[in-house]
Amino acid sequence: MARRWRRWLPGLLLVSPSIIAIGLFVYGLIFWNTRVAVSGKHDEITPYGFDKGRNFVDLWSQPSWPGAVQNALVFTVAFVGGALALGAFLAFLMDKGIRAEASLRAIYLFPMAVSFIASGVVWRWLMNPAPPQRAVGLNQLFGKVGLDALANSWWQHPTWGMAAMALPAIWQMSGYVMALYLAGFRAVPEELREAARVDGASEWKVYRHVVFPRLRPVTLSALIILGHISLKVFDLIMAISGKQIITYVPAVATYVEIFDRHDPANGATIATYLLLAVALLVVPYLVWSVRAERTR
Structure with a gap:
């Protein structure tokens, strides 16, 4: 011993x-956040006291909360789907050996080095929803090239505004997804591809039946990383639109409840919901990773 x-x-x-x-x-x-979430401290004076978890139920009766959850889901679907699709496509182009691959790879990865605050300031100008006579950014560009039909209200659109809000996040994270997929492409042995080509498989079938099935762990990793980023997005929303109800998401709601409405219990409750949502993504992935390591 x-x-x-x-x-x-x-x-x-x-x-x-x-x-x-x-x-x-x-x-x-x-632990402290959970303690506040199950307390009745809805102002800065009331002492902490156990309220039997009523905050988690009462939160759903607030008018802004269901909309915040819906906005987060729309943003997550658009961001995760768009970043995965664009990243996989860029990795496919790189894997086919296009010219100036090293330079393009650096260009695609560069946005990841920029913070969401910095990119949000730029995209706030690009997606400015000003009317045609005062259009700037992308709307002005569309007007000058004769594509006025593409000009729109972007993140202020009542139906797909949160999907437009995901565009800056897709631009910023697709390079990272490209790097993940490119590593996965390069890890597939060339002998497997050649064997499929000898058997008469077209290039599309080689990727569909040989390459892409071996990229499932890469896809799962990218899905987990992007998913937890999208669920707790805050700085990008605040940089582009601020605390507007049309782009209200749980992370912004936490800030508003604690610092604007001075309601620590509700803010901690929302933060706990975010923690549980992220845990639903991360914990199964960790369990799967441990089991995969043991079977090797």
């Missing part, structure tokens, strides 16, 4: 600061 402790102790001491920091600033704050 003493020998084991001598062997473990240096490593344990080395990682103990990280363990303490994670325990305090991650799990400790999760």
Whole structure:
């Protein structure tokens, strides 16, 4: 036993600061947030007290909350689907060996180095919903090239406004998805592709039946990463539209409840819902990853 402790102790001491920091600033704050969420502290004066979890039910009776959930779902579907499709397409072009691949790869990856705040400021101008006589950004560009029919109100559109809001996020993260898929493409042995071609498979069938089935782990990883980003998106929404009801999402609702309405309990309740939504994505993926490692 003493020998084991001598062997473990240096490593344990080395990682103990990280363990303490994670325990305090991650799990400790999760515990505190949950405590506030199940309390009746709906102002800055009322003391903390257990309210039997009524906040989680009462939140759905607020007029703005169901719309925030719907907006988050629309944004998630548009963002995840668009980033996966565009990233896979760019990776396919790279895998086919287009010219200047290294330069294009750097160009596609560059937006990921920009923060959502910075890109949101630029896209706020690009997607300005001003009328035709005062059009700027993309609407002005469409007018100058004779494509006035494409000019629209973008994120202010009552039906697909949140899908338009996903455009900056798709532009920013599709390069990252491209890198994931490109690594997956390059990991497929060339012998498998050649064997399929010898058997008479067309290039499309080679990708459909040989390459893409081997990219399922890559797709799952990209889906989890993009999904949790979309569920807790805040800075991009605030940079483009601010705290407007038409682009209200749970992360913005948390900010409004805590800092504008001074309701810590409701804000913590929304944050708990976000934590559970992210956990529904991440936890099954972690379980699958552990099981996949054990079967190797």
